[in-house]
Amino acid sequence: MASINLIVNGKQRVVDVDPKTPVLWVLRDHLDLVGTKYGCGIAQCGACTILLGDAAVRSCQLPVSAIQNKPITTIEGLSVNGDHALQKAWLEYDVPQCGYCQAGQIMTAAALLRKTPQPTDAEIETVMNGNLCRCGTYLRIKEAIKTASNVQR
């Protein structure tokens, strides 16, 4: 066990955990931020995606010790009122079916748009390939990302 300083969604947080604990479980079990989802535990499905700085990372494979004093953003911190361009576009296209993977999809898309504000279809596909949607909402996800990228322009 160790005391670890975190910066989560702009707030300082301190947790007392095994430093090897994946960020996913620190968020879910210790910080009550359950929007970040467990899907596979081996960085294959993307349901646990968060932002480390501006980059999308799989929190299920990231030990909490690696993010000491580095800012992370979870779906709960993407916007205060759920009005990020991606969240609004997701609602416009009514993307979700079961909804379980969608927070991870949105976080991966958020990192994409920070790096590449006007992605091509191929760039969207390549980046989003790391996020599984079992319900098959991929077409709407792509449309929502394109719409959000136009809003941002």
Next chain:
Amino acid sequence: MKNPKTSLSRRSFLKTSALVGGGLMISFGWSSFPARANEILSNEEALTELNGYIKIATDGTITIMSPNPEGGQNVKTSMPMIIADELDADWKSVIVEQADLNTKYYTRQFIGGSQAIRQGWKTLRTAGATARQMLREAAAQTWQVSVDEITTDLGMLYHKASGKASNYGAMASAAARIEIPKDVKLKDVKDFRIIGTSQKNIDGQKIVMGKPLFGIDTKREGMLIAMIVHPPAFGMKIKSVNDSAARKMPGIRDVFTVKSMSDDYERTFFDTCTFPEVVALVGNTTWEVMNAKKALKIEWEPFKSHTIERSMFGRKQTVTIPSGLESTTGHIKMMADLMARPATVARKDGDPEGAFKTASKIIERTYSAPFLAHNCMEPMNFFADVTGERAVLIGPLQKPELTEQTLSARLGLPLDKIEIKMTRLGGGFGRRSYAHWLLEAALISQKMKAPVKLIYSREDDMTSGIYRPMYMATYRAALDENNNLTALHVKTGGIPESPLEANRFPAGAVENYLAEEFTVNSNLTTGSYRAPRSNFMGAVEQCFLDEVAEAAGKDPIDFRLELLDRAIKNPVGKNNDYDAIRYAGVLKLVREKSDWGSVQPNVHRGVSAYFCHNSYVAQVLDLTIEKGVPNIQRVCCAVDCGIVVNPDAATNLAQGAIVDGIGVALYGELTLKDGVPEQNNFNKYRMIRHSEAPKAVDVHFVKNDIDPTGMGEPTFPPVFGALANALYKGTGKRIYDQPFGKNIQASEKTG
């Protein structure tokens, strides 16, 4: 339409009226008053309940209880839309809440068979219409006018002659004192204002903000985390457990074995449980429990062949569970052996063998499909808080009513001491009908005397069985010298169930027809998987018909329409389970919308049509082949599901099922070696990803006034056939075994 009876007694009205003081409860299909106190809204006095589905606040805000579990099929939006339409509510002011399991208020709180909208249609409409009628009568009494002069519009009551107006909220408590109408008039289809309009997912905002909606998000004061270890192979059971190291791991509270099913319990349909005894680990946090699992030392041993008693919808069965460590290669051989022997005849029309003897051309093909894991994105989990007197269960499941009965028997607690709250399901697809994890969670909580959330790891989930069965089918067709289809023979079987639907098309369209089936026993468990049986039969039948059409020198759509024309004008046999006119309707619609017959360079097209779960679907799939890899450009889908309640949501569901079906057809398989599943996570079990989805899916609905049928499953089976038929056009090779992806590569290598 004939006015439906509301099945209410005066007695129930009086009792419930007294119970909630000013409000009242009605329900449909039962006549006694509710026994559970937790449904009374004691601290919400401003709310008046007009029935089990509808609560109205004094300010006019309407809360509609959505009865069924929501797993992505949109029922939490579309079922309340039906109520709101008949209530003549303003949809924008409606709040939707998920109802708990309540067998006294609601019927069929299930996910299964794409039946929620079809079977809920009249009940939901009646709930809305009855409440509206009571509000009108309350206004008539208050204003001292005839009820016939009271109109409603968007949550308002009007009396035109006097100019009086009131919102529903102001009349709700008076309405609650009105006797429940014995029958009510439902709207004409042309008067629907919400049904048939596209409304957004009621939980959309919460989903995109990451709010806790799912079972796995459940947290309660003092809650512990539990995980399980189950045998590593089918055919194995626990021999001994050495937990001394695991117990010393940080955060671990206890380790013990849990037996979810008693040996003498007579199981019902959804009580399938692969591993009746598992090892449970309980601790403070998920990561600590995951680590402790690795420190467990468990000896496993093969179990002996044994029997279990089952009651399948009242029919008693003794099922033999064979011993042994099974492998996929052995499964294929067993099915091929049975395919060569006579099987059980399910239907015979005319003289099929005679027709084959005189045929000028015979086409015979054999198809197969593997076991599939459901792989819901939210792994199996459940919250349980079980004390000596009561049990509270919270989580995602598909058949809460049946699971509650099983849990009641297992805990020895009466049903009224069990409370099941349904969370949003992170996918179901059939898997969450088999709720052995709920039983495990309850037993773990009971033993710990504490609230517990049980979580399966992805590996535990994917290797715990309840798979889509493995199937094989051989089709034979006889053509005469004029290329007419004179006989059709299908022989099919599976492990452990047959997928045969003997009375489906092309039965009824062929003079001489024979359908046979067989089963292979196994210690593997299987269960419902999106469009059970149809997901195989639709695929292979539509591949075969494509090949027969080609042999007959006919366009594949014309060929199907010719057969359907026979089924319309002069059907063979009496038990055909489809409407040939509606079947032909979707084929004609897809022919028009896909611009069938047009040719684009390097684009290969396949068509398919299937009827299941009461709905009719036809699809045309376009693909290109680049470096041996199919790129799906477009799928055009025509659907006849009657009235479409929420068109954009129905479109989303069809698009998703098509993407899902393409993924399963190309990549899906769960194989076994010596009883051990060879795939246990998404690095080995390939799922379709963004870049592999079609570039476009357009969905077209047949417009009619027929009562609605399901959308969750029927658009799934046909895409397998459309894909296979397009692949043939692109590669020149027919693929007979799923998953196609593996076999495209194999044919590339050898070819």
